[in-house]
Amino acid sequence: MNYMKYVKQLAVIMAVSFAGEFLNRVLPLPVPASVYGLVLLFLLLITKAVKLEQVEETGSFLVKIMPVLFIGPCVSLMTVMGSVADKLVSILAVIGISTVVVMAVTGTVAQAFLDKKADKEEKAHE
C-alpha cells in the first residue's frame, strides 16, 4: 500500500498550511498564511517533530510545479493594466531597473563575502 505514503504526506502539508492560515487570522501582522506555514514546517523539520520522509516526495512535487501555480495571478494582470495605462511605461521602468539593481546588489555582496571566506579557508588549509 505504497500510495498511502503520498496521502499521509499531503495530509501533513495541508495540516501545516492550515496552521499557517490560523496564525494569519489570529496574529495582527501582514504576513501571509504561506510564510507562517513555511517557517512552521522548517521549525518542525529542524526539531524532528516532522521527519523529512513524512513530507519529501509530495512536497518536492508541489515545489517543482510552482511556476504553473502562478498562471492565475499572472493572467489577473489584464484586469489592472487599464487603470494605470498612462503611467505604464514609467511604472515598468521602475520595476525593471530596481529589480536588476536588487538582484545585482544582493548577489554581488554575497559573492564578495563568500569569496573572502573561501580564501580564508584555503589559507587555513595551507
Add this chain to the structure above:
Amino acid sequence: MNDLFRESVYFGFFLALAAYWIGLKIQKRFPYTICNPLLLCTILIVILLTAFHIDYDTFDQGAKYITYFLTPSTVCLAIPMYKQIQVLKKNLAAILISLVSGCIAAAFTIWALCAVFGLDAVIYHSLQPKSITTAIAMGVSEELGGNPTLTVAAVIITGLFGGIAAKLVCRLFRITNPIAVGLACGNSAHAIGTSKALEFGEVEGAMSSLAVVTAGVITVVLAPMFSGLIS
C-alpha cells in the same frame, strides 16, 4: 461566448495547463531566456480571452483551483531549505548582510526612480514592497497608503521580469556562487524568482526560499522608514 464557458469549472483549469504546455514546447524549440513558459503562457491566455471576449472571472473560475495550491507549495519551500541547513548555518553572516543590503538598495532605487519619473505618492507606496511575496506586499502597501491591486500587479511583473533576467544579471555581475545566485533571485523576485532558482539547482532554490522569507520581514520594517520621501 461567455455563456458557453460561464458554467464550466474545468475550462480555465484546462486552458491554464494547455497554455503552459505550449509555453514549454516553445521554450524547448527556442531556448532563449525571454521564452519563459510562464510569460508565454500568460500572453497566450490574455490574447485568447480578449479575442473570444471571455472575462477574467470566467477563466479564474477554473484557474483558481490551481492557484489554491500556491500556499501549500510555498509551505513546502521549507523542504529545500531544510536539506541545505548546513550551508545556511555556515554562511549565516554573508546571507544576512547581502539580503539587508539588497533590501536597502530596493528602497533607495524605487524612491529615486519614482522621483525621477514624477510618479505620485500612491503609486510610490504601491511599488515599494514589489520585491517581496504577494500577500506581505499587499499588507505593506495598504499600511503605507498604496493601492494593493497595483501592488499585486507590480509584484507579479517583478517576479516574471526577475525570472527572465536572472541568468543574464548573474552573468553580467559575475555572480557565480550558487548561494549568491539563490539569494539574488529570491531577494529581488520572491517566489517566482525562487521557482527559477530551483531550476538552477537545489542550493540556489533553498537560498532563494530563505531570501523570500527574510526579505519579507526586512521590508516590513524598512518600507515605513522610506514611505515619507514622496508625499
